[in-house]
Every structure is written in C-alpha cells, then in structure tokens.
Amino acid sequence: xxxxxxxxxxxxxxxxxxxxxxxxxxxxxxxKTNMQLYKIPPSWLPLSPTLGNYIELIKxxxxxxxxxxxFIVAFSASVMTTVVALLAGYxxxxxxxxxxxxxxxxxxxxxxxxxxxxxxxxYTVFKSMRLLNTRIGLAFALTAATLPFxxxxxxxxxxxxxxxxxxxxxxxxxxxxxxxxRIIMPLTKSGLLAIGLYTFLLAWDDFLHxxxxxxxxxxxxxxxGISMRYLGELSYDWALINTISVIGTVPMLLLFVFFQxxxxxxxxxxxxxx
Amino acid sequence: xxFKTVLKNKKNxxxxxxxxxxxPALTIITIFIFIPIAKSVFLSFTxxxxxxxxxxxxxxxxxxxxxKAIFTEGDLWPAIRxxxxxxxxxxxxxxxxxxxxxxxxxxxxxGKRFLRSIIMLPWVIPTVITALLWMWxxxxxxxxxxxxxxxxxxxxxxxAMLARPALALPSVAIAALWKQIPLMTLMLLAGLQTIPSExxxxxxxxxxxxxxxxxxxxxxxxxxxxxxxVLMSIIENFKQFPLFWTMxxxxxxxxxxxxxxxxxxxxxxNMNFGKGAAVATVWLCLLLVVAFVYNKVFTVxxxx
Numbered sequence: 409x410x411x412x413x414x415x416x417x418x419x420x421x422x423x424x425x426x427x428x429x430x431x432x433x434x435x436x437x438x439x440k441t442n443m444q445l446y447k448i449p450p451s452w453l454p455l456s457p458t459l460g461n462y463i464e465l466i467k468x469x470x471x472x473x474x475x476x477x478x479f480i481v482a483f484s485a486s487v488m489t490t491v492v493a494l495l496a497g498y499x500x501x502x503x504x505x506x507x508x509x510x511x512x513x514x515x516x517x518x519x520x521x522x523x524x525x526x527x528x529x530x531y532t533v534f535k536s537m538r539l540l541n542t543r544i545g546l547a548f549a550l551t552a553a554t555l556p557f558x559x560x561x562x563x564x565x566x567x568x569x570x571x572x573x574x575x576x577x578x579x580x581x582x583x584x585x586x587x588x589x590r591i592i593m594p595l596t597k598s599g600l601l602a603i604g605l606y607t608f609l610l611a612w613d614d615f616l617h618x619x620x621x622x623x624x625x626x627x628x629x630x631x632x633g634i635s636m637r638y639l640g641e642l643s644y645d646w647a648l649i650n651t652i653s654v655i656g657t658v659p660m661l662l663l664f665v666f667f668q669x670x671x672x673x674x675x676x677x678x679x680x681x682x
Numbered sequence: 683x684x685f686k687t688v689l690k691n692k693k694n695x696x697x698x699x700x701x702x703x704x705x706p707a708l709t710i711i712t713i714f715i716f717i718p719i720a721k722s723v724f725l726s727f728t729x730x731x732x733x734x735x736x737x738x739x740x741x742x743x744x745x746x747x748x749x750k751a752i753f754t755e756g757d758l759w760p761a762i763r764x765x766x767x768x769x770x771x772x773x774x775x776x777x778x779x780x781x782x783x784x785x786x787x788x789x790x791x792x793g794k795r796f797l798r799s800i801i802m803l804p805w806v807i808p809t810v811i812t813a814l815l816w817m818w819x820x821x822x823x824x825x826x827x828x829x830x831x832x833x834x835x836x837x838x839x840x841x842a843m844l845a846r847p848a849l850a851l852p853s854v855a856i857a858a859l860w861k862q863i864p865l866m867t868l869m870l871l872a873g874l875q876t877i878p879s880e881x882x883x884x885x886x887x888x889x890x891x892x893x894x895x896x897x898x899x900x901x902x903x904x905x906x907x908x909x910x911x912v913l914m915s916i917i918e919n920f921k922q923f924p925l926f927w928t929m930x931x932x933x934x935x936x937x938x939x940x941x942x943x944x945x946x947x948x949x950x951x952n953m954n955f956g957k958g959a960a961v962a963t964v965w966l967c968l969l970l971v972v973a974f975v976y977n978k979v980f981t982v983x984x985x986x
Contacts, residue, residue, distance in 0.1 A: 416786045423783055424797070427804050427860065430815045433826060437818065446824050449833075496707035503700030511704070518715045520969055522921050524945045525962030528955050529721035530714065552714030555707055584699045613808045615924040620950060631810040635928055646818055653811045660806040668799055675865075676872035 434657070437650035438462070445646055461651035471652070473626050474633035477543060479659075481618075481629055482611035484547040485554070489607040490600055492551070493558040498588055500559065501566035502574075512563075515556040523553070527620045534621055546621055546629070550611045558603040561674055565599030566592070602674025605667055612660060630656050719966075726960040732953035741956070748960035757936070757944055758961070762968070765940040768851060769919040772858045776915060777908070779859070780866035785900065787867070788874045798871065805864040813928035816857035820844055847937035850930050854938060857925055862918070866911055873907030874900070909980050916976065920969055941965040 437445060439457040465471050499505075500512050530549060531540070539545030569592060577587040593600070618632035628636065634652055638645070664671065726748055728741035752758045783801070787794050804812070819827050822842040831837045843853040881899050890898065901908075923942040926932060932939035932947065939947075941961060949958025 416789065416791070419782060420786050420791070420797075423779065423863075424801070427801055427863065430819060430860065431803055431807070433819065434815055448824070448829065450824070450826060450829060492706045492710060495703040499700045499703035503696050503703075505697055505700050508700075508704075511708070515707075515711060518711065518719075520917050520973060521715070521719055522942065522945070522962055522965050522969065524923065524942055524949070525722045525959065525966055526715065526718045528945075528949045528959050528962065529718035529725060531955075532721065532725075533713070533718055548710065549714050552710050555711060559707060584695070609806060613810075615810050615927075631808055631924065634814075635810055639928070644817075646821070646824075649814055650818065653814050656811050657807050660808065661803070664802065664806045668802065672802075672868060676869060 431657075434650050434653050437647065438654045440647060442645065442647045461647045462655075465648060465651050465655070470625070470633070470637065471655075474628055474630045475655070477627060477633075478612060478630040481543050481547050481550065481614075482608050484544065485550040485611040486604045486607040488547065488551045489554055489558050490604040493555055493562050493603055494593065494596075494600060496555075496559045497562035498566055498592065501563045502571075512560065516560055518556055523616050527616060530617075531620055540621060541623055541627060543622075543627060546614075546617055547611075549617050549621060550614055551607070553617070554607045554610050558607060561606075561677075562596065562599050562603055564677060565596045569595055598670050599674060601667065601670045605663060605671050606674065608663070609660065609671075722959045723963050723966075725956050726963045728956050730954075730956040730959075732955075744956070748957045749964075751957060752960055752964070757939070758964070760936060761939050761941050761944040761961075764851065764936075764938060765920060765942075765965075768855060768858075768922070768938075768940060769916060771852070771855050772862065772919045773912060773915045775855075776859055776862055776866050777912060780863055780870050783863070783867045784870035784874055785896070788871060798868075801867060802864045804861050805868075807861065809861065809924040810928055812857055812861045813925050816853070816860070817844065817929055820853055844930050845934050847935050850934060850938050854925055854929050857929065858919065858922060862915065866915065869907055869911045870904065873904045877903045913973065913976060916972065917969070920972070941968075 436452070436454050438461055439454040439459070440451075441458055441460060444451065444456075500508055527549075534540040534545055534549075537545075539548070573591060573595075574587050577591050582591065613631070614629065615631040615635070618629045619635075622628050622632065625633075625636075634649075634656070638649060638652060725741060727743060727746065729744040729747070730741040787798055787801075791797070807815070819825050820843045822828060822840045822845075827843070828837075828840045832840065841849070843849045877899065881903075882895060885895055885899060921942060922940065923946065926938055926940060926943050927946070930938040932943040941964070945958045945961035945965065947958075948961055949955050
C-alpha cells in the first residue's frame, strides 16, 4: 500500500510539472527582456522583472484592435448561441414533434465535419451574402459551429425539470412563451451560463474561421492576428510573443477561476449521461 | 364538441410553438453548416480556382480531375498516414495518462479539490497560444527542453525538434496532449464519482488487489464515459489544424502534413478551392468510416 501511494504521488508530481510549468514559464518569460531570455542556464525566476514588453505591445495599436475584435466576436457568438440554443433545446426536450430526435441527431453529427471542408464553401456563401470580412459574419459562423452541442447540452437541463411546473403555469393562464421565459428559464440559469461560457471559450480560441473569412487586418481576431503579424519567417521576438500569450490567455484564466463550477458541471453532466 | 376543438387547438398550438422555437437554430445551421458542406462536396467535382472567381466564370465540371490529381500526386497517402498516426498516438496516450491521473485524484490525496481545478488550466489556453508556448519550450538554442536534455546528458548537442522529420510529429503530439489531458481527466473523474464506494469495499473484502479492482470495477463502470470521451478525442485530433499550422506548417519535408494541412494548402495557399474541397471530402468520408467502425466495435463488445 505504501509503495503504491509513493508511486501515485510521484506520477502526480510529474504530470503537474508537465501541465503547469509551461504556463508558469510563459508568465516568467513575458517579464524578461530578450537579452535575459538568451542566457544559459536560464533563470527560473524573473530576477529583474520588466514591463517593457507589455508597454511595447500596447503601444503598437494593432494588438488592441485584434484583442477587442476577439471580444466582440466571442461575446456576440456566445449571446447568439445561448438564445438560440435555449429555444431549440426547450423545443427538443418538451414537444416530441415527429422526427425531432432525428433532427437532433442530424445536428449533432455536424460536429464531426472537418472545419476546413466547410470554410472553403463558406467563403463562397459568405461572398454572396456580403458577410465576407465582417465581424458579425464570423460570429454567425462560430455560432453555427457550437450550436448543435450547446442545444444538446441545454436539452439535458430541461429534461431534469418536471413537467408539472408547466402544467401549473398553464392552469394559471400563463401562455407558452411566458411559461418558458418567466418560469422555466430561471431554473436553467446554470445550464445557460455553461453553454454561454463554452461558446465564449471556443470562439476565443478560433483560428481557422477568422483566417479564411476575414481578410482585412483591422477586423482580425487574436489568434489569426498573432500568427499573421508576429510570427516571422526566421526569427521570433520571444519576449514579445510570450507577452502576447499572457494577455491572450488572461481573460480565459479569469473566466475559469470565477465560473469553473458552471463550465465543469455542464460539460461533465453531458458526458456522464450519454 | 367545444372541449374537443380546444384540445385539438392546444395540440396544434404546441406543434407550431415547437417548430417556431427550433426555427432559428435550424436556419443558422442550414445556412452556415449544411449548405457549405453540400457545396464543398459539389465544388470538389469542379474546376474552381481563384482565377475562376476573379473572371466570374464560376465553377465548371471537370470530370473528377481534382480526385485524379490528389490520388496520383502522392501527397494524399502520406497525409492520411500522418493524420492516423497523430490521432492514435494522442488518443491512446491521453486515455492512458488521463485514467491514471483521474484515479489518483479520486483517491485519498491531500488538497485534491485544489489539484482538480488547477490541472484544468491548460484546457483554457487558446490553441494558437499553446502552439507558441511549446515552440518556445522546444526552441533549439534557448528552449528549456533542450537545456534540460543537455544537462541530463541525454543529448550532446541541441536539437531542433520541430525541424527534424522524425521528431516533429511527436513534438506536436506533446503540445496536443498538454492541452487535452485536462478535459479527458475531468470527464473520467466525473465518471469515477458515479461508482458506488460499496463496490470497492465488497471487492476488497473478497480479496481483490488494486489492479483487479481497476480492471473489474473501474473500467466496466467507466465504459460509457470512455466511449464518449474517446470518440470526442478522435474527432478533435482528426481535425487538428492550428497546432500544425503554427508549429510546423506541415514541414519538415511534409512529415507533419495532415489531411487538414493538405486541404488548407490546396485551397487557401494555392487558391485551388476545388482540389482543397476534394481532399476535404476524402477526409470527411474517412472520418465517417472511423466513427462508424468505432461504434460497431463498441456495440459488439457490449453484447458479449
């Protein structure tokens, strides 16, 4: 027994090092100058921390443009997804219209399709709809990408609410839409938060949609902007790149710290049920 | 009579209401997913390059020449091989490490609540940033990985991991594992928590050791969670694009050119949308076959 617990602590230590060191190293590197970076052996602590990289990054206004675009797109996508998935998920959960299970399965199977195959044609569809090179178009494409999964997830939350609540509301003369908005929706707050956060996370992470559907630099989001502007062919400014990484990561870290209960609950509920 | 019409109306009303609620979701998904996918399959049979768009000629049926080209040029088979190698490497290691980590974190370890939440951190790091972090760690002259390997005398000279054909794919796989282990562990942990502890107690009284407990109780109880998470992981890694594009761009010498890279390169670098779509269509078919076989294997096992 003793031997296995030593072994498990050793394994835990190794894997924690593997998972956490890169994040620590990103923070440390961002506070060093390039001169300090190119020292062997590397200094494991930021001995003379500098904010120079951060100041340089913020001075170059283009970064702030990418950053705010990322917020706009991710926020719009997550609001749209939450509203649309709420309506559809409720419908799938409560009204067993003929073929609704088949529709839900069809929606979910789209999650499998390779994104690249889709964006090739999406490019032409966007062109004819005049959505190419617009942030709202990008937000729609990302909404469509997460909608099936989110609808399925929120349906699970509705399934857990007893039908008698609606029946009671109905007797009290509450219409269908009012019942949904006033009575049922407040009961699924945590589910709605979960899908909103999940969409935000995925939209923030997006690279491929932005690279293909946005061509003008001042509309680009973070991931695409970074890879187009800051990654040189030959040499990399590693101090600056790590600084970009920190700033690009911090909103996600904050979301996770404050809302991890909802993010975790929503995702695991789905996996354990299915 | 009157009562009957009301009842009928209620039912009809429910149906109309249900369809209205679905409508926004169905519209968005039809416009932005179903139509593009159908169109992309259609484009794969046509001659559709940047020149066609510019001159307004549009797409012309080209008698399967996109498919003929991709099957004869010799890029496709290596790309399929690389995609499958990468996918199986990442999925298997991820399941293996995730299982051990989740069992350890489900046991009696100090501070496990805290540990469970900090191991999730890599999951929220954006993929392109994950790629950058690992490029910096793998950097030949000043990267930490090379420094540690040199200090431990495992290597005698710094190596450029991402520039060596044999090492590039495993290096990208490490970055992928780093980002994906947390979610896998989280799902498995959720599954572990549904196992009643009496099961373990009873089996321990019957004289089972730790390894027997693992194979006879833990694994059977987790099978549904494993089935779902592994399928999700297969799909995710089959589709992986940003890590490759940022870390290696498909090189060196095409050793990390997956179907995703090949398709992207044809469509958006060479601006031959038809050919890119043909690669994507082959890829979609492969994915469907894999998912189908995977589900078959699992159902057959269930019957035994």
